[in-house]
Amino acid sequence: MRVTADDPDLVTPGLDDAVRVANAPVSFGIYAPEAAPLGPDELLDGLAEAGYRGIDSGPIGFLGTGDRLARRLDRVGFGLAGGWVDLRFADPDGFTADLPGLDAALDVFAAVPVDDPRFAPRPTLACSADPARMARPGVPHDPGLALPAQAWPGFAGRVQRAADRCRDRGLEPVFHYHLGTDVETAEEADRLLELTDVSVCLDTGHLWLAGGDPVAAVRRWAGRIRQVHVKDGDMAAHRRVRSSGGGLTEVVAAGGFCRLGAGGVDVAGVLAALREIGYEGWLVVEQDAPAGRADVAGMLAEQRANRAYLRGLGVR
Numbered sequence: 001m002r003v004t005a006d007d008p009d010l011v012t013p014g015l016d017d018a019v020r021v022a023n024a025p026v027s028f029g030i031y032a033p034e035a036a037p038l039g040p041d042e043l044l045d046g047l048a049e050a051g052y053r054g055i056d057s058g059p060i061g062f063l064g065t066g067d068r069l070a071r072r073l074d075r076v077g078f079g080l081a082g083g084w085v086d087l088r089f090a091d092p093d094g095f096t097a098d099l100p101g102l103d104a105a106l107d108v109f110a111a112v113p114v115d116d117p118r119f120a121p122r123p124t125l126a127c128s129a130d131p132a133r134m135a136r137p138g139v140p141h142d143p144g145l146a147l148p149a150q151a152w153p154g155f156a157g158r159v160q161r162a163a164d165r166c167r168d169r170g171l172e173p174v175f176h177y178h179l180g181t182d183v184e185t186a187e188e189a190d191r192l193l194e195l196t197d198v199s200v201c202l203d204t205g206h207l208w209l210a211g212g213d214p215v216a217a218v219r220r221w222a223g224r225i226r227q228v229h230v231k232d233g234d235m236a237a238h239r240r241v242r243s244s245g246g247g248l249t250e251v252v253a254a255g256g257f258c259r260l261g262a263g264g265v266d267v268a269g270v271l272a273a274l275r276e277i278g279y280e281g282w283l284v285v286e287q288d289a290p291a292g293r294a295d296v297a298g299m300l301a302e303q304r305a306n307r308a309y310l311r312g313l314g315v316r
Helices: 040-050 066-076 092-110 131-135 149-168 186-195 204-209 214-220 235-243 248-253 267-277 296-312
Strands: 019-023 054-056 079-087 122-127 199-203 225-230 281-285
Touching: 019 079, 019 296, 040 054, 040 066, 040 296, 054 281, 066 079, 079 092, 079 281, 092 122, 092 149, 122 149, 122 199, 122 225, 131 248, 149 186, 199 204, 199 214, 204 214, 204 225, 204 235, 214 267, 225 267, 235 248, 267 296, 281 296
Parallel strands: 019 054, 019 281, 054 079, 079 122, 199 225, 225 281
Antiparallel strands: none
16 A cells, blocks of 8 residues: 555654755756756755755756865755766766766765765766667667667676776765666666676666666665665656657656656655665655756745655654
């Protein structure tokens, strides 16, 4: 039976001390600093007022770097949950060319003060977008777009090299499977975890729209989850977009990632499963918004609602 946030008998005991709730610039359609609909301080003030305790970096530099970033976070009492870094793992030369970008992100993460190692920033490794898979993301899957079997050893070896590079800087990375990339489905994530020792970022919404079961994934990946992106997904919107020929950009624009409780992800079940496995770390609320959305008040209201939803599930 699926439970909901307004069930008076539902609480998720045991998570309060083990987790902190963050948000992310992606919830405001911020994918490039120069195209942000609001400034970093306005963003942080709004999220702090809503009850969040941290933030994902978004595009590197949007929140600042070095001392400026540390001061900005300290002003609102926020921690840095981590940040996205995509690399061309399927392309040996492209991967090598992308490593300076990874190093620059690690410089940012390593300079942020951390009061508890459980809440250190997680470098969030991911594949660069694949145009063919971006055009046909999630279910139904096209097996012809999958990474060939013979490419997996080299691909995984480069993921391992990136993970080791993060650890050399004292940071524990996570790998983020993602719609529109070479690692999209639960099965593809399983394969990568088999071939590497990298930790995983459980993204509930991306897994759901790729046909996976987030609750089952928590239990299957119990020893490997080091970051959680709490996200809902609207499968009906996804299917409408796909049936009309749209890709991931159109899925996002159509509300494929909706506010918590409005889609098909069993968020309560995910939280209960995280408690069962003893998860400690960030819960990063994300609601991928389209680039160029200018309704700042509306986006802030959605993130207040998302935080209230989690409170209703016992995550204080």
